[in-house]
Amino acid sequence: MSGGTVKENLAWCWSKRNHVDEIVSEVWSNVRPGGRLHPAWFFEAKGHLAVELLLFAVILYLITRKSFKPKKEKPLSKAEQEELIEDWVPEPLAPTSYATASDGDEAATGLRSRKNPPVKKQIRYAKTPVVKGKASAPHVQVGSKKVMNLVSTNFLNFANSEKIEDACEKALQRYGCGSCGPRGFYGTIDVHLEFEDRMAKFLGTEEAILYSYDISTPSSAIPAFCKSGDVIVADSGVNYAIQSGLTLSRSTVIYFEHNNLKDLERVLQQVTGEDNKKGKTNLERIQRRFIVVEGIYQNYGDLCPLKGVMALKEKYNFRMILEESLALGVLGKSGRGSVEHHGLEVDQVDITLASLGNSIGSIGGICAGSRRVCDHQRLSGAGYVFSASLPPYLACAAIESLNLLEEKGPELVQALSKKAKVFRDLLGKAFAKSKSLRVHQENDEDVLSPFVHLKLVAKQNSEVEAVEVLQTFVDAALREGVFLSLSKYTFLDRFDGCQSIRMAVNVEHTNADLAKAVGTLKKQAQKLDLL
Template identity: 35%
Template sequence: MERFFTLEVLKTIPYYHLCIELVLIYCIYWLYFSRPLRNQRRPELTPAEKQKLIDEWQPDPLVPVVEESRDRIVEHLPGSKIIVDRDECLDFGTFNFLALRKDDAVIGAGMKGIRDYGVGSCGPRGFYGTFDAHIYLEEEIANFLGVDEAILYSYGFSTIASAIPAYAKRGDLLFIDEQSNFAIQQGAKASRSKIHWYRHNDMEHLKELLDAQAECEAKNPRKAKVTRKIIIAEGICQNTGTIAQLKTMIDFKYKYKVRVFLDESNSFGVLGETGKGLTEHLNVDILDVDLISAETERAIPSIGGFCAGSAYVVDHQRLAGLGYCFSASLPPYLARAASTALKIIQNEPTRLCRLRANAKFFHKQLQIAVEHSHVFDLTGDDISPIKHLLLTHPNNNENLKAIQSFIQSAQSQGIALVSGEKLEQDRTCKNTSIRLTVSAAFSEDELSSCVSVLSGLIKKLSVSKSAI
């Protein structure tokens, strides 16, 4: 032991060892005098470049310039009729599929809810914002759909926009329909995943993309193991009114080992014998779809949305769904109203039948009106309550004007329409369509009168076009 303390041993160091030790000691020295270093350093700008940037900078005006407002003023709750700018019109603009927006039972439930709970929930679900109304509604939705669990969101848009980034992360792959609505686009963007857009409702194209992906994976199976792949589609596409080909997607799901998320915002309470949505309509087992999300702002006339699926999948959102964790929960009276509406859907299947009959009837009539007009094309399936009249020959500068004037003249003849106008950030933004929403409230006469007004206007347009 004495040798250690007299450092006698140092005299026996072989020279290679000494070299290594010296190098190591130099390493420590180097380490301690190195400065912290960020990986991506910003490039240093020369004074000239700085000046150039400063010169180029144009301040935004304090008050942005607002275009002349095209807003129309609606005066009361929409039924089949609506008062727009003091004209009484047939309402083809509101998402009021089951005509529940003016339903006394729903409104009554909401009023009672306000008396019971007040108007707000005062916090997110995790922080004092959970009320019995939320729990009941979640249970009722889950029971209605026949899934384990449902989770409520306080705003329709944030439902799918939060659900997607809860599961898809950096390095994951999303296969999304090109014409998906803006909420899906924003969710996909927020997820930071790689996005493959497939052509609208084109299963061949989706298959091509999946095949290409499978080829990549065969080359690198270790990477494939840690990559999640998700197909995202809308039950009824809001931008076209087309029904998704869910059966093929489910086939792909098992063939290519991908997951399927379905946005049923426009098909929940619309499709299927009892209104359960696309899965019921196409006879697909609802458990084959990994996650179903829907807004409760369409067929159910409330605010908010929900996701439904297996408990294992849905529960993940209770900590990872940002819209669920970090925004105040749905006002409980709205949850009450939604519960009541859901009960009405279950108890009055005739509403669904009427909606379906109306949608089919209207589609047929519109098709006749649009045929050979060379002005508009009708898109969407006949059973879908959302129809789009798409400009046949879009002309970039004139689109919006043409559509606005069409809507204006329709309104003066008692038909309230809306354009399929979108935000600039929306990748489907073309602003070339008029959206028509069918409701169960309409009678066949009302639908026919709408079509006769529209066909009159279309004829006028096509005559003026051919005159040019």
């Protein structure tokens, strides 16, 4: 049967459909060595010559064909070039349309809030005065006048330490200024590794990873772990750097009311309740879930109730991302931050983020956690992989700051907390009866925060008017020797709280300095009818 035509073979197979063994034997006779369908038969029949001839023809065609040359376009005349240049409008580097008080109802609805997506106008803030000399010192020179600095978040005054300046100078002489590349491409220097090791030991974590820019730390670390389909439950008052990280993660983000544990539990129950309806267990969940909070909130200056948040995190099996930029060097007996202050274990927090630009007195950011957390970012953290690494002299400055913090930490933290209490107490009493200005302080523990917001609680026709009122107050205070700053927001920022003046206490401020500053602020508030 193996020598018949295809039609005869098929007819034979059909007749033998109930005899599987005969069909298998027939198929094998065709494909076995020597059979009609075996490759050896193809070569014996000289079939390979046809294939070789076809390949030769294709190669000959490719060699002899003309190379493609695009048609040359007629060059533009001088007049045409000038016309194109005149019509070209570059994209503005800054907003060209700003919010004004005449915007009426739109201005009163929250111009920078995502609750009103059609409104995309930026508030125009006044230019910051130029500071001569060290801008982070407790007292600075603005123009020809020496004023008390309540703007800089240099809480422990490390940015003005002579020891740190000497360490920076030696590093510049040894390493030069820049690092000349990202960490994974010739940008890693021994002082980077030394600082990461020192910071991990200081915080009590397995490892820490160093970023060259503090704002890029949350926007790199959060998307490295949170992806599309994951759930992030975040405090509604988180700062813009965290908001950027949440947006870039493409996760489902649910906000709970600021520092409201009941609302947080409601959201957690809502998220986990969907699994209970579907009958899923924790092991069956592929979705990753995070809670994101700050130790001290940049937009409020108050402390996070971390113990309560931690209890809910463990109850509902979430992971935690804790931002410690303002808490590092400020909270805890030795300045180790919120975890130490609230008496929690370090490993209860999965990811810790912090800026080095506040108490540490340098530049950059860190992410601390387990070894797996840090190693993952070395390939997935955008700011770590693609940005030039931190200049070596700034890493040396951060190392020297850790030396000072380990040596004098308890003493400095205690002195700072006392001065923060004094300042908040004086400020609270001075504006206790004011219907316009109020110190933001919700709990007794908030007195430990040296970062203070004086909120404009009086209702204004628009946010623009609110900014103008506070700017007038800030300018008047500067003329009397107190340097203040407004809280400034981009229209992309979802924070929708009151406009406020932000103030920061330096450990080198004396009680007399603080009392004088509060007296000046009270006096200017009376003149502007804000008391």
